[in-house]
Amino acid sequence: MADRSxxxxxxxxxxxxxxxxxxxxxxxxxxxxxxxxxxxxxCIEPYGANLFNLEGIRERVAVNITDIRDRxxxxxxxxxxxxxxxxxxxxxxxxxxxxxxxxxxxxxxxxLNVLECLRRNNPRAVVxxxxxxxQFGRIDRTPVDESHPLRPKTPYALHKTAAENLxxxxxxxxxxxxxxxxxxxxxxxxxxxxxxxxxMINWFLRQAMEDKPIKVFGDGEQIxxxxxxxxxxxxxxxxxxxPECRGQVYNVGSGVGSKFRDMVRTxxxxxxxxxxxxxxxxxxxxxxxxxxxxxxxxxLCAATGWQPRTGLTEGVRLTIEYYRxxxxxxx
Numbered sequence: 001m002a003d004r005s006x007x008x009x010x011x012x013x014x015x016x017x018x019x020x021x022x023x024x025x026x027x028x029x030x031x032x033x034x035x036x037x038x039x040x041x042x043c044i045e046p047y048g049a050n051l052f053n054l055e056g057i058r059e060r061v062a063v064n065i066t067d068i069r070d071r072x073x074x075x076x077x078x079x080x081x082x083x084x085x086x087x088x089x090x091x092x093x094x095x096x097x098x099x100x101x102x103x104x105x106x107x108x109x110x111x112l113n114v115l116e117c118l119r120r121n122n123p124r125a126v127v128x129x130x131x132x133x134x135q136f137g138r139i140d141r142t143p144v145d146e147s148h149p150l151r152p153k154t155p156y157a158l159h160k161t162a163a164e165n166l167x168x169x170x171x172x173x174x175x176x177x178x179x180x181x182x183x184x185x186x187x188x189x190x191x192x193x194x195x196x197x198x199x200m201i202n203w204f205l206r207q208a209m210e211d212k213p214i215k216v217f218g219d220g221e222q223i224x225x226x227x228x229x230x231x232x233x234x235x236x237x238x239x240x241x242x243p244e245c246r247g248q249v250y251n252v253g254s255g256v257g258s259k260f261r262d263m264v265r266t267x268x269x270x271x272x273x274x275x276x277x278x279x280x281x282x283x284x285x286x287x288x289x290x291x292x293x294x295x296x297x298x299x300l301c302a303a304t305g306w307q308p309r310t311g312l313t314e315g316v317r318l319t320i321e322y323y324r325x326x327x328x329x330x331x
Contacts, residue, residue, distance in 0.1 A: 007033075007237075007240075007241035008030055008033040008034060008035040008083075008237070008241070009033060009034035009035070010034055010035070010036070011034075011035045011036070011082040011083060012035070012036045012038075012080055012081045012082045012083075013030055013035045013036065013037050013038070013081065013082065013083045013084075013085070014038050014040065014077060014078065014081040014083070014084045014085070015027060015030075015037065015038070015039050015040065015084075015085045015087060016040045016041070016068050016084070016085070016086050016087055016088035016114070017040075017041060017049075017086075017087035017088035017089060017130075018038075018039025018040055018041050018063070018087070019039060019041040019043065019048075019049035019050055019051060019053055019054070019063070020041070020047065020048035020049055020050075020053070020087065020190075020191075020192075021048055021053070021186065021188065021189070021190045021191040021192070021199065021229055022087055022130065022186060022229060022232060022233065022236075023039060023041070023085070023087045024039075024050075024053035024054060024190050025188070025189070025190060025229045025230060025232075025233045026085055026087075026233045026236060026237070027039055027054065027057060027061055028056070028057055029230075029233050029234070029237060030237075031057045031060050031061065037060075037061040037062070038061070038062040038063075038064060038077065038081075039054075039061055039062065039063050039064070040064050040065075040066055040068070040077060040088070041063070041064075041065060041088070042065070042066065042067040042068070042088065043065055044067075046192075046194060046195060046197070047090075047091065047192070048091070048191060048192040048198075048199075050190070050192065050329065050330070051063075052326070052329040052330075053190040055326075064077060067088075067110070068086070068088045068106070068110040068111070068113060068114050069105060069106065069109060069110045069113055070113075071113055071116075071117065074113055074114055074117045075117045075120070075121055077117075078114070078117045078118050078121055078122045078125065079121050079122055080122065081122060081125050082125060082126065083125065083126045083127075083128070083240050084114070084118065084125050084126070084127040084128070085127075085128045085130075085236060085240070086111060086114050086127055086128065086129055086130070087130045088106070088110060089106055089107050089110075089130070089160075090102060090103045090106045090107055090156065091156075091197075091198045092156070092197040092198050093134060093154040093156040093157065094154075094197065095156075095197060096154050096155035096156035096159070097154055097155060100155035103155045103156055103159050104155065104159050107156065107159035107160055107163055108159045108162050108163050108166070111129065111163040111166060111167075112163075112166055114127070115127070115166060115167065115170045115176065115178075118170075118176055119170065119174050119176060123174065123175070123176055124177070125176075125177070126177040126178075126179070126240050126246065127167070127176060127177065127178050127179070128178075128179045128180075128181065128236055128239065128240050129163060129164060129167045129178065129179070129180045129181065130181055130183055130236075131160045131161070131163070131164050131180055131181055131182045131183065131249075132156070132157060132160050132182060132183055133182050133183060133184045133185070133225070133251070133253065133293055133295065134152070134153075134154065134156065134157040134160070134290065135150050135152055135157050135160050135161045135164070135182055136148050136149070136150060136151065136182070136290065136293075137149075137150065137151030137152050137153045137157065137290055138151055138153070138290055138291055139290050139291040139292060139293050142223075142257065142292055142293060142294040143255065143257075143294040143295060143296035143297075144251060144293060144294065144295060144296055145251065145296040145298070145299065146182075146249050146250065146251055146296075146299055153290065164180045164182075164249065167179075167180050168180065168247070168249070171246065171247040172247065177243075177246040177247075178246065178247065179239050179240065179245050179246060179247075179248060179250070180248070180249040180250070181235075181236070181239070181249075181250050181251075181252050182249065182250070182251050182252070183227070183232065183252055183253070184224075184225040184226065184227050184251075184252065184253030184254065184293070184295045185200065185201070185224055185225060185226045185227065185253075186199070186226075186227050186228075186229050186232050187199055187200075187201035187202055187226055187227075187228065187229065187315065187316075187319065188202075188228050188229030188230060188315060188318070188319050188322075189229065189318070189319055189322035189323075190229070190322075191229070191330075192330065193205070193206045193323065193327075193330040193331045194330070194331055201226060201263065201267065201316070201319070202319070204263075204264060204267050204274075205267055205271065205316070205319060205320060205323060206323075206331060207274055208267050208268055208270075208271035208273050208274030209271055209273065209274070209320075209323065209324075209327070210273075210274075211273040211274055212274060213274070213275055213276070213277035214264050214267070214268070214274055214275065214276055214277065215277055215279045216260060216261055216264055216276050216277065216278050216279070217260070217278075217279060217280070217281045217282070218278070218280070218281050219261070219278070220259060220260045220261025220262075220264065220276070220278065221259055221260070221261065222259070222260045222289075222291075222292060223257040223258065223259055223260075223292035223293065223294060224257065224258060224260060224263070224292075224293055225253035225254055225255070225256065225257055225258070225293055225294050225295045226253075226254060226258060226263065226312055226315070227252065227253045227254045227295075227308065228254070228308075228310035228314075228315035228318075230310060231254070231308045231309055231310050232252060234306060234309075235250075235252045235300060235304070235306050235308075238304035238305070238306040239300065239303070239304055239306075241304075242303060242304045244303055245303050245304065248299075248303070250299055250300040250303070251295050251296060251297065251299070251300065252295065252297060252300055253294070253295025253297060253308070254295065254308045254310075254311075254312070255294065255295050255296070255297045255308060256294070256308075256311070256312070257292065257293070257294035258312055261276065263312065264276045266312055266313055266316050267316055270313070270316045270317055270320050271320055
């Protein structure tokens, strides 16, 4: 992978959702590259914001507790930035079914607000949007490339898709340098561990570390693509530093499919505790189940030279090590 040092040395970088797993991992990568980093987070419960995620770089970044829906705050914060990683969002697809209004306010209107603030105050800043593989809905074929139809099955996926169209509109009509990602299932250090609404691997790790049963829906044969957060952060950095990526949409994941039951086995073996417990599919999951998913990463790899480096077994091992050191900070 190309050296990113020259691209980010001295650059002003804004990261929304900056106290969560992905945003804080980006910050830990950007600081040693010489970037001047500002992190924005609304710290809304029960999302993933955690100040401990900045351990080791806290004095080298600026932190602003505000909401991307706050027009006056965002108008000021985007000024002078070279790159904006707009990662803030409501991240539970089941919660979006319960409260689609809140999901729309954050995942669509909030992103419209950031884009408008950029258009009016900083139209040259590169802005990166974090979408989801759930935008595809029911999967027709794997691996899934960018041309796969989008058929969202939840308000979360619908609003992510609508926001993606916003970014592409601003790229084409207003010439804002926008890049959109559809991200597979991320996991790794610095994720919240308090509930199971998102970051399934991290929740299962907690269950195993407490020697509790891990619920596997159905036979566990369903296939998913899990991307280690450090690999994901490198993909985001690579795309933002590559001019050819502007105006484009990229699928990002490990490119490797893992059966659900095998993922659980990896966790149980890595922790040395816990056990799988097969249960029927809950109704609220049956309604949004998309089928097997594996990411086709060829477009992103060709554009940037990025490659995922961390396999599931190694990623789980590294994540276990992190939480064994810092579990008191996460549950």
